[in-house]
Amino acid sequence: MICLNTTQLECFLTVANHLNFSRAAEQLRITQPAVSHQISTLEDELGAKLFHRTSKTVQLTQAGYLFLQYASEILKLAGVSKVRINEANQARPLRLGIGCRNSMELNYLAAPLEQLRNEFPQLLPILRMSPFPSLKNLLEEGAIQAMFTLQEPLSAKISYRELIRCPIVCLCRKEHPLARHQQITLAQLRKGGRITVCPPQVYPPGLFSAQSQATTGRGTDELLFCDNLEIARTLVQSGYAVSIVADLPTARTDGLCCVPISDFAPLSYGIAYLPGQRNPALRRFLNLMAQMVAAAASRQD
Numbered sequence: 001m002i003c004l005n006t007t008q009l010e011c012f013l014t015v016a017n018h019l020n021f022s023r024a025a026e027q028l029r030i031t032q033p034a035v036s037h038q039i040s041t042l043e044d045e046l047g048a049k050l051f052h053r054t055s056k057t058v059q060l061t062q063a064g065y066l067f068l069q070y071a072s073e074i075l076k077l078a079g080v081s082k083v084r085i086n087e088a089n090q091a092r093p094l095r096l097g098i099g100c101r102n103s104m105e106l107n108y109l110a111a112p113l114e115q116l117r118n119e120f121p122q123l124l125p126i127l128r129m130s131p132f133p134s135l136k137n138l139l140e141e142g143a144i145q146a147m148f149t150l151q152e153p154l155s156a157k158i159s160y161r162e163l164i165r166c167p168i169v170c171l172c173r174k175e176h177p178l179a180r181h182q183q184i185t186l187a188q189l190r191k192g193g194r195i196t197v198c199p200p201q202v203y204p205p206g207l208f209s210a211q212s213q214a215t216t217g218r219g220t221d222e223l224l225f226c227d228n229l230e231i232a233r234t235l236v237q238s239g240y241a242v243s244i245v246a247d248l249p250t251a252r253t254d255g256l257c258c259v260p261i262s263d264f265a266p267l268s269y270g271i272a273y274l275p276g277q278r279n280p281a282l283r284r285f286l287n288l289m290a291q292m293v294a295a296a297a298s299r300q301d
Helices: 006-018 021-028 032-046 062-091 103-108 110-119 132-141 186-190 205-215 229-237 280-300
Strands: 051-053 058-060 094-100 123-129 146-150 159-166 168-173 195-197 223-225 243-246 256-260 267-273
Touching (some): 006 032, 006 062, 021 032, 094 280, 103 110, 103 123, 110 123, 132 146, 159 280, 168 229, 186 205, 195 229, 205 243, 229 243, 267 280
Antiparallel strands (some): 159 267, 168 256
């Protein structure tokens, strides 16, 4: 199998044009030994001498004349192929994979995605909604480029950008007795009636730890087990229970109160992403989300 490269072809055509290795080297802006090496490897690849060389002259051999008919066409075809491939790459849609754990995070995306659509017409977003462990695997494998998350241990190749520090709160109806307080203690929460309980794949470690402390010692009749946050929120809205959540300004719901729990430190909430990618849409997405969350927090204050 013959394997040619464009450098060999360029050297051959330039030497054939000048019939002089020194002049060919000057035109190509490489050394004469480099030109000689490329010609030698080309001759080895073809299994034929292309030039008669003496101390004073350089002449094409019969094989050299024959190859000259094809070399320029091969080089031209390689150039056209490169241009066409570059054009295809430029026309290829720009993809941005974003992971969400629940519908509330999914709701964040409408405004920034609309802005990205206007700024990057070739962008095609890929949205995934799964529990935290699944999203973490997708991010580490490169199947998505960003995911919403509370700051949790991640692999070294993943970066994290904080959007906001949010307190851990008791989510309850405005009519609930706990809603009268500016903040409550863990002891008050334990006396506040039924509480929803979400599994670890829904609550990352920091939030799950707070939930575990709040539910310790409670009977099963005081706990309402939920598969996801949407179910927990519905039970809160209907007055069956309270819930422990991270207070995100973009996730507030009319008719419900978020009462800070003084026993718990605020959690960092942001976006985990794959750095080092030449994806301008990802960089713009991170900035848009930071602006949106900051604006929502300002309105809340």
